Amino acid sequence: MTASPVPAGTGTLPSARGGLPVRGLRFLLARWRVLLRLTAWSVLETGQTFLIGYGPARALDDGFLRGRPDVGLAWLAVAGLGVLVGAYGTARVYAAVAALVEPFRDRLVERVVSRGVRTGDAGSLSGLTQQVEIARDTFAGLVMVSRSFVFTAAGALAGLFALAPPLLLVVGPPLAAGVALFAATLRPLARRQEAFLVADEALAGHLGTVCPGLRDITATGAEAHMAAATGERVGAEFRAARSLAHWGVLRVASLALGGQLPLVLLLATAPWLLAHGVTTGALVGALAYVTQSLLPALRNLIHGLGTSGSRLTVVLRRLAPTGHAETDGTDGDGTRSRTGRRLADTANPRVGPGPSGTAQQHVGPHAAPGTRGDGPRSALPEAAPAARGTPPTPTAPAGAPHTPTVDARTAPARRSPTPSPPALSLSSVTFAYGPASTPVVDELDLTLPAGSHLAVVGPSGAGKSTLTALVAGLLTPDRGTITVGGHPVPGPAAAVARVLIPQEAYVFGGTLAENLAYLRPDPVPEEELLAAAEAVGLAPLADRLGGLGARLDPAALSAGERQLVALTRAYLSYAPLALLDEATCHLDAGTEERAERAFAARPGGTLVVVAHRISSARRAGRVLVMDGRSTACGGHEELMRSSALYRDLVGSWAPAPSRPRSEPALSLRDADRVDAVAGPGLAGDGRHVVAHGPVGEVQAPGDLRDGGSLGREG
Numbered sequence: 001m002t003a004s005p006v007p008a009g010t011g012t013l014p015s016a017r018g019g020l021p022v023r024g025l026r027f028l029l030a031r032w033r034v035l036l037r038l039t040a041w042s043v044l045e046t047g048q049t050f051l052i053g054y055g056p057a058r059a060l061d062d063g064f065l066r067g068r069p070d071v072g073l074a075w076l077a078v079a080g081l082g083v084l085v086g087a088y089g090t091a092r093v094y095a096a097v098a099a100l101v102e103p104f105r106d107r108l109v110e111r112v113v114s115r116g117v118r119t120g121d122a123g124s125l126s127g128l129t130q131q132v133e134i135a136r137d138t139f140a141g142l143v144m145v146s147r148s149f150v151f152t153a154a155g156a157l158a159g160l161f162a163l164a165p166p167l168l169l170v171v172g173p174p175l176a177a178g179v180a181l182f183a184a185t186l187r188p189l190a191r192r193q194e195a196f197l198v199a200d201e202a203l204a205g206h207l208g209t210v211c212p213g214l215r216d217i218t219a220t221g222a223e224a225h226m227a228a229a230t231g232e233r234v235g236a237e238f239r240a241a242r243s244l245a246h247w248g249v250l251r252v253a254s255l256a257l258g259g260q261l262p263l264v265l266l267l268a269t270a271p272w273l274l275a276h277g278v279t280t281g282a283l284v285g286a287l288a289y290v291t292q293s294l295l296p297a298l299r300n301l302i303h304g305l306g307t308s309g310s311r312l313t314v315v316l317r318r319l320a321p322t323g324h325a326e327t328d329g330t331d332g333d334g335t336r337s338r339t340g341r342r343l344a345d346t347a348n349p350r351v352g353p354g355p356s357g358t359a360q361q362h363v364g365p366h367a368a369p370g371t372r373g374d375g376p377r378s379a380l381p382e383a384a385p386a387a388r389g390t391p392p393t394p395t396a397p398a399g400a401p402h403t404p405t406v407d408a409r410t411a412p413a414r415r416s417p418t419p420s421p422p423a424l425s426l427s428s429v430t431f432a433y434g435p436a437s438t439p440v441v442d443e444l445d446l447t448l449p450a451g452s453h454l455a456v457v458g459p460s461g462a463g464k465s466t467l468t469a470l471v472a473g474l475l476t477p478d479r480g481t482i483t484v485g486g487h488p489v490p491g492p493a494a495a496v497a498r499v500l501i502p503q504e505a506y507v508f509g510g511t512l513a514e515n516l517a518y519l520r521p522d523p524v525p526e527e528e529l530l531a532a533a534e535a536v537g538l539a540p541l542a543d544r545l546g547g548l549g550a551r552l553d554p555a556a557l558s559a560g561e562r563q564l565v566a567l568t569r570a571y572l573s574y575a576p577l578a579l580l581d582e583a584t585c586h587l588d589a590g591t592e593e594r595a596e597r598a599f600a601a602r603p604g605g606t607l608v609v610v611a612h613r614i615s616s617a618r619r620a621g622r623v624l625v626m627d628g629r630s631t632a633c634g635g636h637e638e639l640m641r642s643s644a645l646y647r648d649l650v651g652s653w654a655p656a657p658s659r660p661r662s663e664p665a666l667s668l669r670d671a672d673r674v675d676a677v678a679g680p681g682l683a684g685d686g687r688h689v690v691a692h693g694p695v696g697e698v699q700a701p702g703d704l705r706d707g708g709s710l711g712r713e714g
């Protein structure tokens with residue numbers, strides 16, 4: 001970088017609004033030497049253009065048409081030399097343009113970096129500096145095409161005048177009219193181009209958020225809502241594109257007027273011109289000027305200024321102090337910009353700002369990992385926007401009246417169970433992934449009364465996730481029926497009566513309170529949030545983060561911490577049926593137990609857990625053992641007697657045999673994430689942890705999902 005630091009809020013950038021204003025002019029004037037150099041080298045190009053028409057004209061008139069081919073060839077050689085000299089000039093022009101463009105880039109970088117440092121938003125810097133590079137390239141392109149047009153036109157017009165002034169009269173006026181028409185459309189076109197880009201980005205941002213979450217959208221019955229929201233954006237982009245296309249026609253018209261009409265006029269007026277002293281060579285030279293110089297230069301100008309100019313306008317606007325909202329929905333000072341609000345609202349169907357008035361979700365190219373969806377299961381929250389964005393309606397679960405100030409433990413949905421319809425009912429449900437495939441779920445009947453707690457177990461691939469997907473409405477049974485709270489699946493009433501918490505928990509970049517209250521249509525009192533956090537086991541993390549108002553960085557949370565947030569959010573929802581599809585797999589056994597017990601204790605709440613630990617299965621009143629087509633359902637003791645598969649599973653889950661206390665069960669040296677395996681039975685100094693066995697499930701390597709380097713000793 002060559003320029004000196006620019007104080008915040010000042011600078012010499014060309015402004016994004018109102019053409020090239022005072023700051024831009026000041027920037028250029030401060031570099032008058034560079035401009036002079038640029039002009040000098042460009043004059044060489046002018047000479048080349050001049051000779052493109054003048055050389056062949058003289059070659060014809062003074063040489064070939066007079067029977068003097070040597071003179072003709074000499075003029076052609078001069079024209080050829082002109083091309084070589086012009087090419088040298090063009091090469092030097094690039095160096096001069098670089099001397100103009102690099103300081104421009106440096107200024108932008110300094111502004112962006114100093115603002116990033118000032119606001120502490122260093123995360124968005126890489127994205128913004130990338131935009132700076134786009135601005136720089138676009139600016140360079142603009143300088144090249146506008147300069148090229150000016151000097152080419154000067155060379156061609158001078159050549160026409162030198163050949164025969166009447167030629168200038170034929171070519172000049174339509175060329176001027178074309179340029180004037182193009183200049184008049186420049187601003188409206190730029191505005192429409194920008195509107196189109198904004199609409200395009202809004203749609204892309206929306207789809208980027210929605211598409212990875214299609215599973216959850218279907219699960220929560222939010223297809224219609226999302227289709228409407230997407231349709232709106234598609235419509236907006238369509239209207240912007242149509243308007244841009246209308247104005248684009250004028251661009252074509254200005255090219256036809258300024259570049260192609262002169263050619264037609266030259267041909268049409270050829271007899272008159274030849275009769276009025278214009279020589280054949282001069283006419284050929286004029287045609288060369290129009291076709292070889294003016295038309296290409298005008299086309300480049302129209303394309304360059306029309307497209308790159310608009311892009312530069314948009315990029316500069318973003319880089320201006322209010323402009324990096326597209327990265328996080330907020331301006332540098334935390335207020336939301338027009339674009340930021342649009343994108344944030346795209347990502348978060350809840351209308352309006354969060355409690356703090358700031359964006360609730362990071363979206364766009366620089367959103368933190370996890371906020372835009374790391375996979376199909378993590379892209380959207382676990383409930384329908386319809387369920388979280390609107391107050392409870394008559395389709396809400398029975399016994400779930402809207403009461404804004406309820407205690408977390410006595411939320412309406414859980415407080416007043418309606419015994420009549422079962423919480424979940426499957427009747428002869430059969431599902432296969434393909435017409436010729438063996439059914440994964442076959443003729444399954446299952447009825448869960450409200451308040452029950454079911455664990456689903458089975459070997460890998462047995463169909464546990466398929467079952468939760470069927471209940472969540474993500475998959476449609478080939479045969480049979482499913483109801484949730486008496487409402488058929490799929491359906492909007494069933495969608496608001498269940499909440500699915502997948503393995504990959506979704507946390508967005510708002511405050512902790514916003515994350516927790518996300519599934520609730522009504523404002524959730526702080527005490528209720530705290531009570532829920534306490535019940536599920538989130539309270540220590542909430543304290544560590546700095547309370548409910550703490551702003552979350554999803555990428556900075558561990559997978560288990562994200563699961564705790566997602567679990568508490570689901571706990572607070574009004575949905576009476578909670579489906580935990582390995583939603584606690586990143587939690588230690590103790591925390592998992594606490595969370596599951598909290599869900600099971602929701603009055604009227606029904607819990608279905610895809611269990612991955614024996615302890616989880618034992619806590620449940622009933623266990624569904626899945627093994628492809630055969631299933632068994634019953635209590636733990638009963639299944640221990642009757643199901644060989646269940647006995648096998650329990651056996652494979654059982655803790656390892658105990659060791660003498662002096663013998664370490666395992667040792668972790670230099671583990672980065674000692675806390676990931678810390679628990680009862682573990683002791684250590686942070687660098688070298690030794691666990692004296694038995695240490696329960698920590699001993700199973702499969703449970704050390706987040707562990708650091710692991711090495712067994714002894």
Ligand SMILES: Nc1ncnc2c1ncn2[C@@H]1O[C@H](COP(=O)(O)OP(=O)(O)OP(=O)(O)O)[C@@H](O)[C@H]1O
Pocket residue numbers: 433440458459460461462463464465466467
């Ligand atoms: N989208 C799909 N298309 C085709 N087959 C699938 C699809 N999803 C799952 N399957 C198959 O269906 C069967 C059941 O899968 P499912 O994920 O429900 O099992 P699971 O019991 O949840 O397994 P795990 O414990 O490993 O998560 C498996 O054989 C799997 O390969």
